[in-house]
Amino acid sequence: MPRRTSLPEPEANGQFVEEQFAFGANVPTELTAPPAKPANPFSREALRLDNNYAALLKTETHQHSIAVDKPPPEVWFRVHPDRNEDGEEFFFDTYLLHLKNGPNRGVYQVAADLLPFLSGEKSLKPTRLALCITRQAELRLWPLRLPGPDGREDDWMSSALAVAEQAKTRWVRLIAGANGYQSQTTSADLPDPIWPTKTFDELLDIAFAKRRIAKDSDPILRQLREGV
Numbered sequence: 001m002p003r004r005t006s007l008p009e010p011e012a013n014g015q016f017v018e019e020q021f022a023f024g025a026n027v028p029t030e031l032t033a034p035p036a037k038p039a040n041p042f043s044r045e046a047l048r049l050d051n052n053y054a055a056l057l058k059t060e061t062h063q064h065s066i067a068v069d070k071p072p073p074e075v076w077f078r079v080h081p082d083r084n085e086d087g088e089e090f091f092f093d094t095y096l097l098h099l100k101n102g103p104n105r106g107v108y109q110v111a112a113d114l115l116p117f118l119s120g121e122k123s124l125k126p127t128r129l130a131l132c133i134t135r136q137a138e139l140r141l142w143p144l145r146l147p148g149p150d151g152r153e154d155d156w157m158s159s160a161l162a163v164a165e166q167a168k169t170r171w172v173r174l175i176a177g178a179n180g181y182q183s184q185t186t187s188a189d190l191p192d193p194i195w196p197t198k199t200f201d202e203l204l205d206i207a208f209a210k211r212r213i214a215k216d217s218d219p220i221l222r223q224l225r226e227g228v
Contacts, residue, residue, distance in 0.1 A: 068207050068211065077167060078167050078168070079142070080168070094109075094127060097118070098143070117221065126148060128164075129143055130144055130164050137193070139196065144157075156179075156181065162181075166185075
């Protein structure tokens, strides 16, 4: 017995009506229109946070001061690789003035033409500035001492340089031991840091904004040279 095929019912004029499917141009307007905005802009529905609220606000954190010091022992940190994707260096070997005592204690940049005035000054040390970032995305410049003209290294110097090298690929914590620095690592699967988009020169300007000796009349320079 042949199969019977069901056909649509004809209209009054004898023409078959094509069945309407809910796709393409036939989708009803109520299925494609965006949801209506809440009538009250201060209702809970209007102000409720979604999972993408940070992107909605388009926020960006700007750090307006950068410490020039070794990472504190309680933080996990990474050290920026030697260069970024554009080939820009993110470390800097230079002479820095390390003042450990008094109201002006800290690390200072000295203008190149003033360096001869500090010849023989023990506080003026060859230093490598390495950019660090913590798990909280806080930046700091780590002033790593380098060997002097005699090439001698002490245990604190060499161990700090070793930890900084390790931190280029792993999250670490810096721990002071009896005769040098030690590092603590973690087996946790921590994501790589997101480094700032600023250039290294811009970061140096922020870090040393108030710690640059540019004139021979600077009080710090006079104190070192003349004791006044």
